[in-house]
Amino acid sequence: MRSRELKDLAGFLAPVACDPGASRGRLHKEPEATTRTVFQRDRDRIIHCGAFRRLKYKTQVFVYSEGENYRTRLTHSLEVAQIARSLARFMGLNEDIAEALALAHDLGHTCFGHAGEDALKECMADYNGFDHNAQSLRIVTKLEQRYAAFDGLNLTWETLEGLVKHNGPIAGAGSKPVPLAITEYNTGHDLELATWPGAEAQVAAVSDDIAYNAHDFDDGLHAGLFALDQVMDLPVVGQAFRAVAARYPGLDRNRLIHESLRAVIAAMVDDIIAETQRRFVALKPTSAAGVRLLGAPLVGFSDGMAADVRILKDFLFTRMYRHTKVNRMTSKARRVVKSLFELLFAEPQLLPEDWRDDTVVPGTLKTARRVADYIAGMTDRFALDEHARLFDPAIKP
Secondary structure, three states, rough: OHHHHHHHHHHOOOOHHHHHHHHHEOOOOHHHHOOOOHHHHHHHHHOOHHEEEEEOOOOOOOOOOOOOOOEHHHOOOOOOOHHHHHHHHHHHOHHEEEEEEEOOOOOOOOOOOOHHHHHHHOOOOOOOOOHHHHHHHHHHEEEEEOOOOOOOOOHHHHHHHHHHOOOOOOOOOOOOOOOOOHHHHHHOOOOOOOOOOOHHHHHHHHHHHHHHHHHHHHHHHOOOOOHHHHHOOOOOHHHHHHHHHHOOOOOHHHHHHHHHHHHHHHHHHHHHHHHHHHHHHHHHHOOHHHHHHHOOOOOOOHHHHHHHHHHHHHHHHHHHHOHHHHHHHHHHHHHHHHHHHHHHHOOHHHHHHHOOOOOOOOOOHHHHHHHHHHHOOOHHHHHHHHHHHHHHHOOOO
């Protein structure tokens, strides 16, 4: 899209932006800040919480010990936030809540990425399951214990709603069963699970897609999981690489990758802006509440770009996420998580003192939930160290 066209579209979603002055507020009443809006305060609480700091050592694809140049959950979240903030500002949305949701969207992920989550799901299959999105809600409403008057971060309704529903409605016709942690919370604080979230949450969701597609290609190429000539025929990505190579003949490999993936991000951003403008004209929402009742997403890729993105995801799944090197790492990760769960579930007295109480006894639903919370909060490094402390006789407990 040309710069003049972008300029003509700037700020077009402003009437449907989340207004901090019209927020539905917080579950626990408290005086608001005089120098920050409610959504700025939500963002700051997320940044300062322990779960956010731990994302530094949680896997995106590679275990932390593979090297320091690959994405972690923290660097990924920062990259998503940058894209979301830029999109929200251009569209005339509230960039503070878009940024807050981008920063918080991975809080509930376990150690070792999807391998850790899959293992914990299997362990919790008979105990109401495990879902990283529900775990994010548990973290910001229960597990973060920093404030004197309440558990959690006491975020606004709009931020909690966007956190739970950023990918769309999770209740209603055709939906999968809602995770128990979400239904339990929703009973006392209705997040309207059957509607779409606000436009800012939708921006955070598509920003996540942009970031991990582009940046997983970056990490995969630098890790040698696939070669440059294998991406040249792909839509969007291959087109970008060919265009950069033609413009800068003989460009060194690292600069070629960086310049090309910059172009990939720009192409996806431009597509979202144009498609969202088209939907805005067609659907005619007039307020943030109206966006939730459209029955379809307002922000998203065009059909053509969505099809291309599916091709890119399929490529990454086959060439990267199921690469032998990654398979070996994820196999070890699953075994670490399963063995930690099985031991702590059978012997909860081995939990750290601040994770134990008199009602946590072997083999119960409450113990399963407590152990799952403990393991889900671990970083890759801590999980490996804890496994060694509990299983290696030569390591001091």
